[in-house]
Amino acid sequence: MTPHDRHPHDPRRSSAAAGPYPENHDGPGLGAELRQGALVAVGVTVAGVALGLLWLWLAPRVALVSDGKAVFIKNTEGEEAIGADGTFVLLAAGLGVLTGAVVFWFFRRGGIAIVIGTAVGALLASVVAWRLGVWLGPAQDVAAHAREVGKGKTFEAPLQLRAKGALLAWPIAATAVHLCLTGIFGPRDPEPPAHS
Numbered sequence: 667m668t669p670h671d672r673h674p675h676d677p678r679r680s681s682a683a684a685g686p687y688p689e690n691h692d693g694p695g696l697g698a699e700l701r702q703g704a705l706v707a708v709g710v711t712v713a714g715v716a717l718g719l720l721w722l723w724l725a726p727r728v729a730l731v732s733d734g735k736a737v738f739i740k741n742t743e744g745e746e747a748i749g750a751d752g753t754f755v756l757l758a759a760g761l762g763v764l765t766g767a768v769v770f771w772f773f774r775r776g777g778i779a780i781v782i783g784t785a786v787g788a789l790l791a792s793v794v795a796w797r798l799g800v801w802l803g804p805a806q807d808v809a810a811h812a813r814e815v816g817k818g819k820t821f822e823a824p825l826q827l828r829a830k831g832a833l834l835a836w837p838i839a840a841t842a843v844h845l846c847l848t849g850i851f852g853p854r855d856p857e858p859p860a861h862s
Contacts, residue, residue: 703779710787718798725750728823732812762839770847788837
C-alpha cells in the first residue's frame with residue numbers, strides 16, 4: 667500500500683505531506699495577524715483625540731479667585747476637582763465599549779495580536795486624550811493667569827487628571843468587551859472526528 671492509498675485519517679499518514687501547516691489551517695498567518703494588531707493599535711490611538719476634546723468640553727471647571735497675594739478655590743465645597751476625573755473615566759469607558767465592539771466587528775477571528783493591539787492602542791489613546799485636554803484647556807501657570815485677570819476676578823483652574831488610574835478605563839473596557847464578544851460570537855474550534 668502506497669502512502670497515497672491510505673485513508674486520510676490514517677495515523678500512519680506522513681505529516682510531511684500536510685506541509686508546514688495543518689490541513690485545516692485557514693486563519694491569517696503570523697505576519698498578517700501582527701499587521702492587523704498594529705493597525706488596530708494605531709486606529710484606536712488616533713481615536714484618543716475624540717476623548718480629549720470630549721473631556722475638555724464636558725469636564726466641570728474649578729473656579730479660582732485671587733486676592734492679589736494668593737489664589738483660592740472659589741467654591742471650597744464644590745466637587746468640580748474630582749468631577750474632571752470622573753468625566754474622563756466615564757467617557758473613556760464608553761469609548762472602550764465602542765472600541766471593543768468595532769474591533770470585533772472588523773476582526774471577528776480575534777487573535778492575541780488583535781487583543782494586544784486593542785489594549786495598547788486604548789492606553790495610548792487615553793494618554794493622548796489626557797495630554798490634549800490639558801494642553802487645550804485653561805493656562806497651566808496659575809500665578810500668571812491670576813495676575814492677568816486681576817485681583818478679585820474669577821478664572822478657571824487648569825484641567826487636570828489627578829487619578830492616573832483613570833488612564834486604564836479605556837483599555838480595560840475595550841479588552842473586556844472584545845473578549846466577551848469573541849467568546850460569545852467568535853468562531854468555534856472544529857469538533858474532533860469521532861472514532862468508531
